[in-house]
Amino acid sequence: MNIVETESKYTSGVSSKRPLAIVRGKGAHVWDDRGREYIDCVGGQGTANVGHANPFVAEAIAEQARTLISLTEIFYNDKRAAIEEKLVAISPNHANRVYLCNSGAEAIESAIKLARYSTGRTGILAFMRGFHGRTMGALSATWEPKYREPFVPLVPGFSHVPYDNLDKAREAITDQTAGVIVEVVQGEGGVRPGSREFLLGLQQICRERGAMLIVDEVQTGFARTGEMFASEHYGLEADFACVAKSIAGGLPMGAVLIGERVKKLEPMIHGSTFGGNPLACAAAVAAIGFIERENLAGRAAELGEYMIGRLQRIESPMIREVRGLGLMIGVELKQKVTPSLMALMERGVLALPAGLNVLRLLPPLVIKKSDLDAVADQIEYVLNDTHESN
Ligand SMILES: Cc1ncc(COP(=O)(O)O)c(C=O)c1O
Numbered sequence: 001m002n003i004v005e006t007e008s009k010y011t012s013g014v015s016s017k018r019p020l021a022i023v024r025g026k027g028a029h030v031w032d033d034r035g036r037e038y039i040d041c042v043g044g045q046g047t048a049n050v051g052h053a054n055p056f057v058a059e060a061i062a063e064q065a066r067t068l069i070s071l072t073e074i075f076y077n078d079k080r081a082a083i084e085e086k087l088v089a090i091s092p093n094h095a096n097r098v099y100l101c102n103s104g105a106e107a108i109e110s111a112i113k114l115a116r117y118s119t120g121r122t123g124i125l126a127f128m129r130g131f132h133g134r135t136m137g138a139l140s141a142t143w144e145p146k147y148r149e150p151f152v153p154l155v156p157g158f159s160h161v162p163y164d165n166l167d168k169a170r171e172a173i174t175d176q177t178a179g180v181i182v183e184v185v186q187g188e189g190g191v192r193p194g195s196r197e198f199l200l201g202l203q204q205i206c207r208e209r210g211a212m213l214i215v216d217e218v219q220t221g222f223a224r225t226g227e228m229f230a231s232e233h234y235g236l237e238a239d240f241a242c243v244a245k246s247i248a249g250g251l252p253m254g255a256v257l258i259g260e261r262v263k264k265l266e267p268m269i270h271g272s273t274f275g276g277n278p279l280a281c282a283a284a285v286a287a288i289g290f291i292e293r294e295n296l297a298g299r300a301a302e303l304g305e306y307m308i309g310r311l312q313r314i315e316s317p318m319i320r321e322v323r324g325l326g327l328m329i330g331v332e333l334k335q336k337v338t339p340s341l342m343a344l345m346e347r348g349v350l351a352l353p354a355g356l357n358v359l360r361l362l363p364p365l366v367i368k369k370s371d372l373d374a375v376a377d378q379i380e381y382v383l384n385d386t387h388e389s390n
Helices: 003-010 055-067 078-090 104-119 136-141 145-151 166-172 196-209 278-293 296-312 338-346 369-389
Strands: 022-026 029-032 037-040 097-101 123-127 158-161 177-183 212-216 240-243 254-258 319-325 328-333 358-361
Touching: 037 369, 055 278, 078 097, 078 254, 078 278, 097 104, 104 123, 104 136, 104 177, 104 212, 104 240, 104 254, 123 136, 136 145, 158 166, 166 196, 177 196, 196 212, 278 296, 296 319, 296 328, 296 369, 338 369
Parallel strands: 123 158, 123 177, 177 212, 212 240
Antiparallel strands: 022 029, 029 037, 097 254, 240 254, 319 328, 328 358
16 A cells, blocks of 8 residues: 555545655654654654653553543543542642543633633633644634634634733733633744743733633643643643643543632533543553653753754754754744755654744654754754755
């Protein structure tokens, strides 16, 4: 079977695909169907923090698959109890409850609903360049017009103000605001860390005005930025922390970590058939255990600082800025990023865009320093090569 041809024929078409079929992974490396090896700085778009084919996660999944795969939340379960207890224990916001679901967008969707439920208000404030997912509620919080416009009318009650501008947020948060939804580091929007003053200021205004602060840790969670959650860099304690991506070692799962200001949630107001299924819960217990045992947060902090420094020393007129937090790294270019991504792929490195002109790296956190050196060398080569050929 020609994988690319077959998928091209039958896929919905909504993904922008690269002409490469990846069939295997190990740690921070993946292989295509011809056996060619790549250093993977796409990392499943941030879902592969513990590395591809992590043996502890694989074993937990296999064991749980032989024991019990599906069980809805109308019954209790050992693996679900374990992951709920763990998520509360590591929550950055002193959460006292957890809602389990299946993806980032679903976690966001849930927090939006629960913020409205808890406050009895309807307004949701979000930020320009923010990305929160593509279901109707999450899309209403997402800023990028290209994602939104084909689907209007979206959910009423949403507005956007500039990111990292506390004055504009202060003007926009009123006694009708149910929730304020923010990324600690904007991911899709260009790898932009928020300032301490902005994030803690939002928290204070929300508390003063009775609005719920919803922190989107979908991309920044599970050690990516050098702490278990990016909120910890600032002591940020949101009312809802939405997590997903790497929570379960690459299996689909999401969660909302619910703080004590959120009112009691009554049975049946929200739910999901697959949410909290034992298979995903067992994978999450194993993945989080691995992140803690291997101190992947410390590793991301150290390697991230090293890599950002390494990239900042690249001399290329094509680079506008290198920024990031931990191993969530963006190289803002003075040109469109797609040709550089394609050239990197040719040279054995897979990387992501963030918007039109930012090259984004989200490698598995188990990546070796020597691999990061190789990635930096290839980025330098490709940027200078592009420059010469222009
Ligand atoms: C910050 C952020 N929030 C939400 C989402 C949506 O997550 P999912 O694709 O799992 O629905 C993403 C996905 O990239 C994200 O980066």
